[in-house]
Amino acid sequence: MNSTRTPFHTSFLTLAGSVYLVALTSSAHAAPLTSWVQGAGTGSTQLNTNTPVLGNTAQAIYAVSSSAYTLAVGDSLKFSGDVTFVGVSAANTADQFRFGIYDSNGQSTSFGWLGYMASNSGTSGGPTYSRLWERDNPNTANFHQNGTGQATMDAFANASPSNTAFASGSYTFSLSYTRTASGLSITWNLIGTDLNYSVSSTFLDNTAQTFTFDRVGLAVLGLGTSQTNFSNLDLTYTPVAVPEPAIASLLFAGLLVFALRRRYSTQP
Numbered sequence: 001m002n003s004t005r006t007p008f009h010t011s012f013l014t015l016a017g018s019v020y021l022v023a024l025t026s027s028a029h030a031a032p033l034t035s036w037v038q039g040a041g042t043g044s045t046q047l048n049t050n051t052p053v054l055g056n057t058a059q060a061i062y063a064v065s066s067s068a069y070t071l072a073v074g075d076s077l078k079f080s081g082d083v084t085f086v087g088v089s090a091a092n093t094a095d096q097f098r099f100g101i102y103d104s105n106g107q108s109t110s111f112g113w114l115g116y117m118a119s120n121s122g123t124s125g126g127p128t129y130s131r132l133w134e135r136d137n138p139n140t141a142n143f144h145q146n147g148t149g150q151a152t153m154d155a156f157a158n159a160s161p162s163n164t165a166f167a168s169g170s171y172t173f174s175l176s177y178t179r180t181a182s183g184l185s186i187t188w189n190l191i192g193t194d195l196n197y198s199v200s201s202t203f204l205d206n207t208a209q210t211f212t213f214d215r216v217g218l219a220v221l222g223l224g225t226s227q228t229n230f231s232n233l234d235l236t237y238t239p240v241a242v243p244e245p246a247i248a249s250l251l252f253a254g255l256l257v258f259a260l261r262r263r264y265s266t267q268p
Contacts, residue, residue, distance in 0.1 A: 030236040039110040054228040060219035068214040071179035074240025078176035081233040089224025093166040095122035096221035118188035121159035128163040129156040130199040144219035157201030169195040184208040
């Protein structure tokens with residue numbers, strides 16, 4: 001009886017490609033955020049879940065990441081989630097929904113952190129735009145604050161379409177950092193899921209003050225909301241790739257198994 005065998009080099013290349021893809025896809029580490037701390041204001045609820053709720057006063061909450069992430073060139077860190085705002089005041093849409101990834105900077109409180117925070121669009125400070133702030137170094141302010149000596153605006157982005165006013169509704173948001181050879185590339189997004197609203201922009205900071213991050217934070221300050229509901233809050237760390245020695249070891253092991261299998265399958 002005749003049988004058709006796949007050429008060895010073709011099979012091995014297929015195996016090698018599969019191992020490499022598995023190595024790369026397994027390198028991303030997503031961690032749901034389920035333990036929150038009241039950083040400002042009072043009245044937040046469900047802080048021990050992935051669905052915290054903020055009430056109708058100015059409030060800020062933060063979570064400690066599972067580890068401190070020091071980004072090497074090519075590494076990325078992304079904070080993302082869903083949020084629904086109820087009762088946003090049409091007369092007060094200042095850019096005061098803020099979401100950030102921070103470096104606690106050796107502080108035991110929520111003051112004096114470094115890092116960045118992005119916002120919804122708003123009329124505060126001029127045209128309707130979303131702003132990206134970098135925490136000043138040094139500072140003695142709470143993590144969500146942006147006054148003089150607290151945080152400096154690095155960039156802004158107009159809401160689309162045509163500077164759409166921020167309003168009650170549901171949104172997805174994300175803030176991500178990618179370490180580059182020259183600094184830190186920062187991308188932020190706030191996209192309406194039940195209304196036509198979009199903010200999206202990227203800023204390259206060539207003078208980043210830190211590449212280590214261990215906190216995330218959320219703040220709803222002057223929007224006049226009656227309630228803010230969060231869900232699907234995640235912090236995802238993605239190394240540039242599995243270190244080459246690890247990939248080489250995986251490929252070598254695969255080659256050895258494949259060679260032994262081929263040898264014994266061809267014996268009479």
